[in-house]
Amino acid sequence: MAMLPQHFTDWFTSKGWAIHPHQQTMLERADEPALLLIAPTGGGKTLAGFLPSLADLSDGGHEGLHTLYISPLKALASDIKRNLRTPVDEMGLPIRIEDRTGDTPASRKKRQRADPPHILLTTPESLALLTSYEDAPRMFAGLKRVIVDEIHSLAESKRGDQMFLALSRLQALCPDLKRVGLSATVEDPHAIAHLLAKNPDPCAIINADPGPAPDIQMLVTDEAPPWSGAGAKYAIPAVLEQVKAHKTTLIFHNTRAQAELYFHNIWLANDEGLPIGIHHGSLDRQQREKVEQAMVEGQLKAIVCTGTLDLGIDWGDVDLIIQIGAPKNVKRLVQRIGRANHRYNAPSKALLVPANRFEVVECVAALEAVKESALDGDPRGPGPRDVLCQHILIVAAAGPFDAEALYDEVITAGAYSALTREEFDACLDFCATGGYALRAYDQWKRLQHRPDGLWQLRDPRSAQRIRMNIGTIQDTDTLKVRFKGRGGKPLGEIEEGFAASLTPGDTFLIGGQIVRYDSLREMTVQVTRDAAKKPKIATFLGTKFATSTQLSHRIIEMFQRESWPDLPKHTSNWLTLQRKVSRLPEPGRLLIESFPHDGRVHTAVYGFAGRNAMQTLGLLLSKRMEETGLNPLGFLATDYATLIWGLDPVRDPAPLFEIEALRDGLDRWLAGNAVMKRTFRASATIAGLIERNLPSNRKTGRQATFSSDILYDTLTKYDPDHLMLDITRQEAMRGLVDFGRIEEMAARIGDRIDLVEHDRITPLAAPLMLEVGRVPIKGLAEEKLLAEEAERLMATAGLTPEPSKREWRVPF
Structure with missing residues (x-):
């Protein structure tokens, strides 16, 4: 049985802690080629991943890079660095820990390549960039372990495909490299294990005790949800009561535009002046960091947010999660729930707030799925070839390569395990010539085949341009937004297409503030504050989630029940009438x-x-x-x-x-x-x-x-x-x-x-x-007119409201 060094045991004892069984298992099996740990939020999975590395490095005998940690978020890498410093500093371990992201100064990046730390915390894009340099073999020469955190998030995107290809490159440089994946929400562990392992090597799956079931339910409101819409404005009084009753509440939304609108509406209703912030990816970095720091220091009662706070960052004393709108995906909901009571064996607490009547049904279906631990997710299919083309160029930027060896290397990445040599050669030819129609243009002739059989860059100077364009995240063509005047405060970004639709005097929301568009100057949108009550909403692209296949099937199955005691009366009445006058969808x-x-x-x-x-x-x-x-x-x-x-x-x-x-x-x-x-x-x-x-x-x-x-x-x-x-x-x-x-x-x-x-x-x-x-209603009385139209339509459909509560009932 692998044992912790004595000073580690003493440190755990001094904290009143005991090593968890899954942490001990990770220590015992550290020499296996690949391990996937599935542990609940707050269960110490990050420490479990790092314990073997800390133990290895505790005697000070290792020179250079030992462990590489990969995170989907820059902020998560910074947070992990903060958390790792505690045991390292308190035990006096001779371990250098640094992060490397897009925010890292160029001077430090250059020094890290020449003199890497023992533990480097980074992102998929920064890892791909590091592998593109000629000195990559020297920098990674002593690498022993790679830890991929929140692996479920990366496995669902091209960022993950790029990362797994980079791991195949690292494995070629370091044949004995061990791989570790960490996650709290994995719907198909074997599929994730296949991606993590070096194909065809196996990957062991370690399941920690899942801990207590989350305390999750639907928020009870005095007013019924509207028949359509996504704002959930009706629930704001009840949400504010919950915010007052808890230490810190995260109020999640599925899109940035919805978050901006909700923050504006909740602030208008916030008569007691509760400290509430907003956090999403289009805000200025300094504003995001200011909100994050305020969370850590316990200065905020609530944060209206999007997926930027989905993952394992431990921000302050969060004890309640509120999901506005149907979650669309059970796995995402579980991930968000885990942000509350971020401690092992402490149940997370969450409330769902359906935005409209149909979402009531979806929320109940999602609640049932969470209670049954039935996560969802659709298979992604084979590795995308556009990412493979970029990977070939990255490899070429690092120096000459053998096509046969690179193909053998690429198919060790799980998503590319079925890639044929013909498909690989087509990508290689594209990188070399641009393809048949573009062969006459020098700018796309990037590779050449040498007499010795190796491939190399046709022009070595193109390596710089390849490195400048590494990554799979697609920009949304955004423009900076600043207050007008010299040194105006930056507010964030809006989409270029939205900016093009603005005329001077138009108002929109950003960072929770209503601002008026004045001009576009040097690719910056200049604005001034505006006291308008109703702005033109910035149409942030964000991510518009679709309800998952599994959750959709669960909703259809719900329709087959004889009655719906778990649904609010207004919604069960609605479905009952549908069954009476027509029929409900069937599997x-x-x-x-x-x-x-x-x-x-x-x-x-x-x-x-x-x-x-x-x-x-x-x-x-x-x-x-x-x-x-x-x-x-x-x-x-x-x-x-x-x-x-x-x-x-x-x-x-x-x-x-x-x-x-x-x-x-x-x-x-x-x-x-x-x-x-x-x-x-x-x-x-x-x-x-x-x-x-x-x-x-x-x-x-x-x-x-x-x-x-x-x-x-x-x-x-x-x-x-x-x-x-x-x-x-x-x-x-x-x-x-x-x-x-x-x-x-x-x-x-x-x-x-x-x-x-x-x-x-x-x-x-x-x-x-x-x-x-569908309903062409405009003007200052839009909400009132829409409500009147809703009543007219519902009466036409056979539903009539009870005079006292506006509860819709079945007329029989």
């Missing part, structure tokens, strides 16, 4: 409802395939309807349904849903659509075809779009089989278009389609009529 079947309204025929398709897929389905169905003479006029989509309105009713829906016909329609639509150009731009930037960062300056979003559009049109016309077009189509199908969810839906329903025709709006369809873009 393995597709429900379509048809009804007239305002002189138009409306068709509601309840596909439950997620917002992106339902949006694509709406486009494809309306095209098919147009081709068959049904005269559609428009459509809208939610996570659960697509509503199409037009002149003629659908009598036979089956032909509209033939998967081959939908696929053909998608191909025709994608051929000249902006989605393909947007996807091409992202993949071409990652693959190195388009350079965003240049030694002299940086391209603006419009410049990059212009050049990528020209390239896309050129390749489409002259080289339709070009590698980048193939990659673009694959990425579009599983990204913005999400056609895979449509295919899953089609396979699930087969020919089992139920068309139910009505003479008026059904209860289940009524909320769709109130979605943004």
Whole structure:
């Protein structure tokens, strides 16, 4: 049995602690090639990952880099450095610990390469950059362990693909390198283990005691949720009561724009002046750091935030999590819940606040999934080839390489284990020539084949440009926002497209403040404070999550119950009436409802395939309807349904849903659509075809779009089989278009389609009529008018409110 050095045991004893069983297991099995530790938040998983390294380094006998820690967030790397310093300093261990991120000064980065610390904390992008230097073999020569924290987060993105490729490079430099993955939320441990291990080596999975179940429930409010919308403004009084009753509350939102709007509304209602902050990725770094420091010091009662606070950062004394809006994904919800009571064997406390009536159902489904520990997640498929192209260029920047050896190295990365040599060679040829249509242009001839069989950069000076463009995170083309005047305070960033829509005098929200747009000067948006009560909201791109496949299926299964005692009365009444006048969606079947309204025929398709897929389905169905003479006029989509309105009713829906016909329609639509150009731009930037960062300056979003559009049109016309077009189509199908969810839906329903025709709006369809873009209501009395429209529609659907509580009841 592996034992801790005595001074470690003494230190644990002095703290009144005992080593946890999973920490002891990690110590005992430290010599295995790869270990995946799944431990609850607050369970000491980070220390478990580092204990073998600290023990190895405690005698001071190791020179150079021993352990590399990789985090998805710069802030998390800084937080871990702070936390690691405590045992190292208190035990007097001779261990140097440093972090290296985009915020690290250039002088320190240069020194770290020449004289690396024992433990280096970094991010996937900084790791990829380190492997691109000629001296990488010397810097990593003594590396023993790599620790990947929050591995579930990285495994779901191209950042993770890049990191795993970088690990394959490190493993080639250090054959005995040990790999460790840490996470609290893994829905498929074997899939993550496959990614973490050096293929085909095994990866052991260690499951810690999960600890007590979280205390999670829906927030009880005096007012029922509205029928549509995403702001949850109705719940602000109840949320403020919870904030007052707890030490520190994190109030999570799914998008930055929603967080900004909610922060504005909660501040207007904050009559007691409770200290509340806001934190998201578009805020100025100094403002984020100020909020973070205030959290650590316990100066804030609440923080309105987004995914920037999802992961394992231990900010202050957080004892309550509030999720505004349906979580869309159970795994994300569990991760967020873990931010509260960040201690082992202390139950996390969380409240869900549905933004509208349908989200009540999703929130209850998510609560049940959490209680059953049923996490969700969809398989990502093979490793993306645009990331592989970038990796080949990174390897070339470090020096000459052998293609055969590099291919053998790449397929040790789990996501690329099925990569064929033909696919690899196509990526290599692209990096060397740009592809058939671009061979005549020197700027894309980046590699050359030497007489000795090795590949190298055609121009060694291009290494600098490769390094400047490393990374897979796609910028949202943002502009800095500052207060007007010399030395104006920076506020953050807004999207370039949103800035272009502003005219002097327009107001918008940023950092919780209403500001007025004055001018655009030297690529900076200049603003002044404004006392307006209702701003024009900054449309931060953020991430618009789609409800997961597993959660969607769980909702459909909920519909099959005889009654719903766990749902609030207003929601169970709504579903009961739907069952009485029509029917509810069923597993393995597709429900379509048809009804007239305002002189138009409306068709509601309840596909439950997620917002992106339902949006694509709406486009494809309306095209098919147009081709068959049904005269559609428009459509809208939610996570659960697509509503199409037009002149003629659908009598036979089956032909509209033939998967081959939908696929053909998608191909025709994608051929000249902006989605393909947007996807091409992202993949071409990652693959190195388009350079965003240049030694002299940086391209603006419009410049990059212009050049990528020209390239896309050129390749489409002259080289339709070009590698980048193939990659673009694959990425579009599983990204913005999400056609895979449509295919899953089609396979699930087969020919089992139920068309139910009505003479008026059904209860289940009524909320769709109130979605943004469907009800043209504008003006100062917008909220009142929308509420009146909601009452009119619900009355049409057969629901009437009880006079006292505005509770909607079934009239029978």
